[in-house]
Amino acid sequence: MSIVEGLVISHLGKGIAVEVDGKICLCQTRRKLDTVVVGDKVLLTATVNQQGRIDEILPRRSLLTRPSRGTKIRPVAANIDQIYVVFAYEPHCDFLLIDQYLAICENRNIDAVLVFNKQDLPASPHIEDELTHYQALGYDLHRVSAIKNTGIAALKASLKNQVSLFAGQSGVGKSSLTNTLLPDKNLKTNTVSETTKHGRHTTTAATLYHFPEGGNLIDSPGVAIFGLADLNEAQLAQGYREFQPLIEQCQFHNCAHVKDKGCAIRNAAEKKQISPARYQRFLKLREKIPRP
Ligand SMILES: Nc1nc2c(ncn2[C@@H]2O[C@H](COP(=O)(O)OP(=O)(O)O)[C@@H](O)[C@H]2O)c(=O)[nH]1
Ligand SMILES: [Mg+2]
Ligand SMILES: [Zn+2]
Structure with a gap:
């Protein structure tokens, strides 16, 4: 031993x-x-x-959690360096979900990277408009097509030597991208089950795969929909990068950034100094947080 x-x-x-x-x-x-x-x-x-x-x-450098029964939370994956938030022209691009992922990453010491898949389909001015805000906030954006294999080399390079996870709504192309990047994924899955002689590997189990070029991908249908995790209202506000320098300028230290008098964030959104659409989505996400 x-x-x-x-x-x-x-x-x-x-x-x-x-x-x-x-x-x-x-x-x-x-x-x-x-x-x-x-x-x-x-x-x-x-x-x-x-x-x-x-x-x-051993000590974790990051931890993704999700709510389980009642008020409990459950850990789902550890030591993730970056989450790739995948979206596309269709299904309809859900910026509320994107903001939710970004807010979680901001709070969990995980880098968030945007992946705009299905670039082979016709462009949408609305999406392009929104994307300028994210890029101004410093988020990296990869434009790819899993089907036409475009943008994949740059994506591969950014995955190297990192532990990554693809997140995003169903149908945006996470599995297609995974298959492009990990051609022998099914083979590896079977090897795990065989070596351990414990039957078939269930498709819901989160699994870590090695990229041939170095780096790991954690793949799990379950992990991809981790919701708002256990963020509280203050953490959600911190999760909006552009709010961070404004929060301390709010008139009241316990400002909820909703209708509060002297709210620096609401004022900035009204003056379009920050994206009003992102602020509106913050208000919507805030409503989703369970009240104690
Ligand atoms: N036009 C186009 N379709 C794609 C692309 N990538 C994936 N798809 C299609 O989108 C659908 C959903 O893909 P899938 O990988 O299962 O998405 P997931 O639910 O996020 O895992 C499938 O019909 C794919 O063939 C792409 O780059 N371009
Ligand atoms: Mg899939
Ligand atoms: Zn405020």
């Missing part, structure tokens, strides 16, 4: 798949250990037959 470091690559029915020196080890966890998630770096005690017990979760 020896203690080694590993990387959690998937949760399987009967255990957790951990990669140790390029090999998969099927692990259980020590009792009382916090929830282990894909992307976690762990210390484990290896036993026989590629099995082991996870003793410790």
Whole structure:
């Protein structure tokens, strides 16, 4: 028996798949250990037959969570460096959802990158208009077509040596992009199940894949729809980059940035110093946060 470091690559029915020196080890966890998630770096005690017990979760540089029963929250993936927010001309581009992802990233120490897929379809002036605001805020934008294979080289370069996740509504092309970037993904999925001899890999399990060029992709239909996670109202406001320098200029320290007297954010939106559309979406997202 020896203690080694590993990387959690998937949760399987009967255990957790951990990669140790390029090999998969099927692990259980020590009792009382916090929830282990894909992307976690762990210390484990290896036993026989590629099995082991996870003793410790190493410090996380980021953690994505989502609400579970009632007021509880559940971790879903750890150590993600960047979230690629994918959108397209169709299905209709949902900027409310985009703002929600950006706000989460801003609060969770994760870089957000915009990916405008389906560039082979006719352009939309409305979307272009909105995008100028995001670019002015410093968000990187990739224009790609998964089908025509355009923009993929630059996208690949930005994924290198990072742990990334594709997020976005259903139908925007996340799976198409994943398949383009990870041609042997299905092969790898089967290898995980085979090595651990624990039956088929369920499609809902979050899994970490290695890019041939270096870097990892965490893929999960579940993780892609992590909602507002557990952001509170103050964090949501912080999640709008352009609000950050304004917040302390509001007249009241507990300003909700709604109808409050002397709200610097509302004033800036009225004067179009910040995007009024983004401010309106902030108000909508704020309504979605459960009140205590
Ligand atoms: N025209 C066009 N269609 C695409 C492109 N990428 C994906 N699609 C199509 O969009 C639909 C949804 O793609 P999918 O990858 O399943 O989206 P997901 O739900 O985000 O995983 C499929 O019919 C794809 O063929 C693209 O670059 N251009
Ligand atoms: Mg998909
Ligand atoms: Zn305010």
